[in-house]
Amino acid sequence: MREHDEKLSIALQRLRDGSNPPPAQKARILAVLQSGGLLASEPTDFEPAVASLTRSGTMTRRVSAGPMSTRLLAWGGLALGLVLFAAGFGLGRRSVTSSPPGEPPDLPAAPLVVVTPALAVPPESTPAARLEAPPAELLEPTSATAKAGLARVARRSGASATGRAAPARQRPKARASSGTSLAPAPVTLSLAEALQLLQRSERAIYSGNPVWALSLLDELDARAPRALLREERVATRVLALCKEGRAADAQRLANEARGEAPASIYGGLLEGGCNTESTGAHTREP
Amino acid sequence: MTQEGRAATQADEPLGVGRALTFEELYQQYFDFTWRVLRNLAVRSLALEDVAQEVWTVVHRRLPEFEQRSSVRTWLFGIARNVARNQRRSERRHQEIELLPDTIPSDDADPEALRCSRETWSSLIRFLDALEEQDRAIFVCNLIEDLSAQETAAAVGVQVMIVYQRVRTLRRLAKDWLELHEEGSSS
Numbered sequence: 001m002r003e004h005d006e007k008l009s010i011a012l013q014r015l016r017d018g019s020n021p022p023p024a025q026k027a028r029i030l031a032v033l034q035s036g037g038l039l040a041s042e043p044t045d046f047e048p049a050v051a052s053l054t055r056s057g058t059m060t061r062r063v064s065a066g067p068m069s070t071r072l073l074a075w076g077g078l079a080l081g082l083v084l085f086a087a088g089f090g091l092g093r094r095s096v097t098s099s100p101p102g103e104p105p106d107l108p109a110a111p112l113v114v115v116t117p118a119l120a121v122p123p124e125s126t127p128a129a130r131l132e133a134p135p136a137e138l139l140e141p142t143s144a145t146a147k148a149g150l151a152r153v154a155r156r157s158g159a160s161a162t163g164r165a166a167p168a169r170q171r172p173k174a175r176a177s178s179g180t181s182l183a184p185a186p187v188t189l190s191l192a193e194a195l196q197l198l199q200r201s202e203r204a205i206y207s208g209n210p211v212w213a214l215s216l217l218d219e220l221d222a223r224a225p226r227a228l229l230r231e232e233r234v235a236t237r238v239l240a241l242c243k244e245g246r247a248a249d250a251q252r253l254a255n256e257a258r259g260e261a262p263a264s265i266y267g268g269l270l271e272g273g274c275n276t277e278s279t280g281a282h283t284r285e286p
Numbered sequence: 287m288t289q290e291g292r293a294a295t296q297a298d299e300p301l302g303v304g305r306a307l308t309f310e311e312l313y314q315q316y317f318d319f320t321w322r323v324l325r326n327l328a329v330r331s332l333a334l335e336d337v338a339q340e341v342w343t344v345v346h347r348r349l350p351e352f353e354q355r356s357s358v359r360t361w362l363f364g365i366a367r368n369v370a371r372n373q374r375r376s377e378r379r380h381q382e383i384e385l386l387p388d389t390i391p392s393d394d395a396d397p398e399a400l401r402c403s404r405e406t407w408s409s410l411i412r413f414l415d416a417l418e419e420q421d422r423a424i425f426v427c428n429l430i431e432d433l434s435a436q437e438t439a440a441a442v443g444v445q446v447m448i449v450y451q452r453v454r455t456l457r458r459l460a461k462d463w464l465e466l467h468e469e470g471s472s473s
Contacts, residue, residue, distance in 0.1 A: 007464050008457070011410040015430050019322040021338070026317050029339050033346070191416045191459060227466040229459065 194224045201236050210243035231257070235266040242274035250274050309346050312358065317342070319359060319431065320366045326414065326426040327370040341369045356440050359433055363441040367423055409467040413460055424449060425456050 189197065197220045204213035217237050220229075234257040241250035254270040320341050321334065329337050344365050352361055414422055420442060427438040428449065435453070439446040 005461065007406050008410075008461050011406045011464070012430055014407050015326060015410065016322070016432075019325045020318045021321040021334075025335055026321075029317075029335060029342065030313060032339060033342060191413075191463075192418050192421075195455075195459075225466055227462050230462065231458070 189220070189224045189228075191228065194220060194228055197224075198229055198232055198236060201240070205236070205240050205243050208243070210240040213240040214244070231261055231266055235269055238270065238273065247274040307349060307352065307354075307358075309349060312345065312349070312362075313342060316358060316362055320362055323363055323366045323426060323431065324370055326430055327367060327422060328415065329370050329373055333373060337369055337373050340373075341366050344369060357433075357437055359431070360437045360441040363423075363427055363431075363433070367441070371419065405467070406464060409464055410460065412467075413463040416463075417456075420444070421452060421456060424452050425460075428453050429456065429460075 197216055201213045201216040201220070204210070204216060214237065217233060217240065220233060224233075234253065238250045238254050238257070241247075241253065251273045254273045258267065258270045317338070321338055324334055324337055324341065325331070341362075345362065348365070414425065417425060423442045424438055424444075427433045427441050428435065433441065435446050435449045438453075439449045442449070444452075
């Protein structure tokens, strides 16, 4: 357990240290804010206005800015858009802002402004794309628990675990496969679902229905990975058994749990068994 | 006082106490904080720059209203959380695939240590992904950014006691999660 305390501390530290922005990005955003007139104007009139260009002019977005300069820019952009639209209309009534898939390749190149989907996806070979791929060990675990954990994460994020880092070209395929799948849902509970089930079980105990609480715990044991909320599950089961009048079973389970996790935060409850004042020893999860 | 000296002082006491806050000061000192918060609140790497820009646009707009009744970080966290939430809603509509952050920090020279820390780090990112939005906000605020329980409560909008309870639970869950994935990768 102490080892995992250290691992958690290290991982948290890494999240702290490694999530800082590159200085160039920090400077670039400040420059964009300044160029939009944001910092030059007094914060008295904030009309949503202009499209400012980021990412080398590839993506448009709204920025609050000084009223006069932004209006000029907005009108300029509108005029340019109208001209370009007219040009595109005259050249065959085609859209000038995007290129739908399957469009004929003989589009006139020069007068068109193409809004590149900057957020679409990096090329497959970029270092970023390589780094975004989860480690292979996590993608193809050998144990059932790890597979179940990954399946749950994938279900929650709406993508298959192996499809997380898939390049854009493969995205339609991934969507198609997930969209057409009518297979039964995985049996593994998510963390939130497990927590919810545990809370329901606790409520059942406190409302005097230990049998129902035990059946909820059985369901939790069957559907959640073994390590997930393990100590909480055992502590709740001890309480339920006590409430049901099965003191010997509760004591046996408590002894086993103490042997398994001597430093458990539920040590007081486990040590006292059914003699413990349950509400005081067992911290109720929010 | 040098810039660094001033920053060090201001890290211990709220910025701008006794005088008006300037946007530039806030930006220089707290931009990294908002960036980390956005990143750990599941804003995709490729959208971070735009979302961060939006956060600081909001900061500028609302700065005159900021009365320093809460700490600067609490206030900024609230703004970043709202913008991140809106961005996620928008992305959900467009069915974007969420990606892991694009850099994995490590100063380990040993390849084995690097592999282990990378796995631990990836597991923790996945753990964050599995949390409900409010729990994730508490985790980021308190356990990653080291805001106090009082600040976390104010930033997330829950009672202090709830923060204490959830932090304890989240810590336990995170350790269980790391253990689970360790079992998975070692077997």
